[in-house]
Amino acid sequence: MGKLLLTIAAITFFLFLAGYTIQQRSIADLQSQLKPRIPVKPLSQNTQQPLSGPQQPSRLFNSEQNAIISEHTSSQQLPQVNWQKLAHVQIVTSHHDVCSTIMFFGDLARLKSPARRILLFPQVWAMEKQAAKHDLIDPYMDITRRLLRRAARRYKVELRPIASSAGQDDTSLASLWALTDMERVMLLQTPGLIQDAETLDAALAFTSPAPLTLLQQDTDLNLASEDLVLATPAKETHRVLTTNSFQNITSITSALHPAYLSSSIIASVGDLHNAVHPNQTAFLETPYIRFNDPKLPGPEWEVDYARVVRARPKDKDADWLWTKMYGEFAGRRYDICGLGLEVWRDW
Numbered sequence: 001m002g003k004l005l006l007t008i009a010a011i012t013f014f015l016f017l018a019g020y021t022i023q024q025r026s027i028a029d030l031q032s033q034l035k036p037r038i039p040v041k042p043l044s045q046n047t048q049q050p051l052s053g054p055q056q057p058s059r060l061f062n063s064e065q066n067a068i069i070s071e072h073t074s075s076q077q078l079p080q081v082n083w084q085k086l087a088h089v090q091i092v093t094s095h096h097d098v099c100s101t102i103m104f105f106g107d108l109a110r111l112k113s114p115a116r117r118i119l120l121f122p123q124v125w126a127m128e129k130q131a132a133k134h135d136l137i138d139p140y141m142d143i144t145r146r147l148l149r150r151a152a153r154r155y156k157v158e159l160r161p162i163a164s165s166a167g168q169d170d171t172s173l174a175s176l177w178a179l180t181d182m183e184r185v186m187l188l189q190t191p192g193l194i195q196d197a198e199t200l201d202a203a204l205a206f207t208s209p210a211p212l213t214l215l216q217q218d219t220d221l222n223l224a225s226e227d228l229v230l231a232t233p234a235k236e237t238h239r240v241l242t243t244n245s246f247q248n249i250t251s252i253t254s255a256l257h258p259a260y261l262s263s264s265i266i267a268s269v270g271d272l273h274n275a276v277h278p279n280q281t282a283f284l285e286t287p288y289i290r291f292n293d294p295k296l297p298g299p300e301w302e303v304d305y306a307r308v309v310r311a312r313p314k315d316k317d318a319d320w321l322w323t324k325m326y327g328e329f330a331g332r333r334y335d336i337c338g339l340g341l342e343v344w345r346d347w
Contacts (some may be wrong), residue, residue: 036114111197222270
């Protein structure tokens, strides 16, 4: 009887030990999945990189010389990035653009970007208004508010209603420079799909400081310089830009004399129309896929099938990528916003 009890006790102990081990491993895996992915600073070809591994004092030098070497080695370490001072920002001015914006933040959350997420929208959207008897009710306001609440709750998006001092909404591009609690902010034009958030975060964190940085425009690509905007917020810059002369990207560019980033971090769906046997792997690994297709109104619209057929790229490899991107956008739109495609009507 005693041997039986001892055997049962031993089996119970080993079962407990196995369960505890599995539980700890599961917790470690979960923590790893939830931990933000911190990008590494890109290596510079013009500077010598420090040696990896611990640097031990040399017996060939005295203590003073070793102290100088140690100080130099410490100065070569990568700077610490304060991700609370960096943010991905979106500006919405119409109800139609809200879902694409929330999808953008959903991609950042899914890919565990460590930067903050800020959404600027007209202040009137946040104001509760009691409708009078003959007032026209905005049919899209309820959906917009639902999506904004979802963004804040699910994707940790900071919702910031903005208005100018005159009481009119100031949701122009110039409002980026009003975010003076940030050191740098990035705006990517939507609609689009993020495939690699780490590269975007690296551009946000490690690009050389400048009041304004835009995308290097390539005449062969369906991209505009303002598809990516890096801004260094400052009160004086915002004051200058919010005058009547500096409201659009052209006037802002002339005022701030921007630096430029390589367009390799963004690809356009529109480029697939002229592609011949494109590298599918390289395209799908592009950090951000922008939907600026000259043959369709946008990925959020459902258009006549005959028009879709006419719009498809002629090259079969390009057509496969094109179809995949549109299908993936539709799937993410439903998963994140709970919305299907809207019906497009040619008026």
